[in-house]
Amino acid sequence: MLVTAPYGHDFSLQRSGELLPAPSTRVPFILNGPGIRTGNVSREVDMADIGVTISDITGIPYPKLVEGQSVR
Numbered sequence: 001m002l003v004t005a006p007y008g009h010d011f012s013l014q015r016s017g018e019l020l021p022a023p024s025t026r027v028p029f030i031l032n033g034p035g036i037r038t039g040n041v042s043r044e045v046d047m048a049d050i051g052v053t054i055s056d057i058t059g060i061p062y063p064k065l066v067e068g069q070s071v072r
Contacts, residue, residue, distance in 0.1 A: 003030040004050065031071070033057070041071045 005027045029045050031053065048068030055062035056070035 001030075001032045002050070002054070004028060029071075036072060045071055 029050065036057070046068060048066050049071055050068070051062055051066060052068035053070045053072055054060075056072050
């Protein structure tokens with residue numbers, strides 16, 4: 001199971017035209033299932049890491065053009 005969101009908890013439409021604060025750019029990335037280790041990742045996870053992680057879990061090849069790292 002993979003859970004994520006398109007934006008963080010401090011996102012609002014009233015902020016249009018402003019820079020988004022850090023809480024708005026930090027989104028959840030929760031991964032759970034058989035063979036997946038438990039714990040937290042100490043580094044920030046990039047959106048490119050999601051596809052690479054799913055590729056790592058499923059064994060389905062992912063394009064080498066994407067510069068992501070598996071968090072598995």
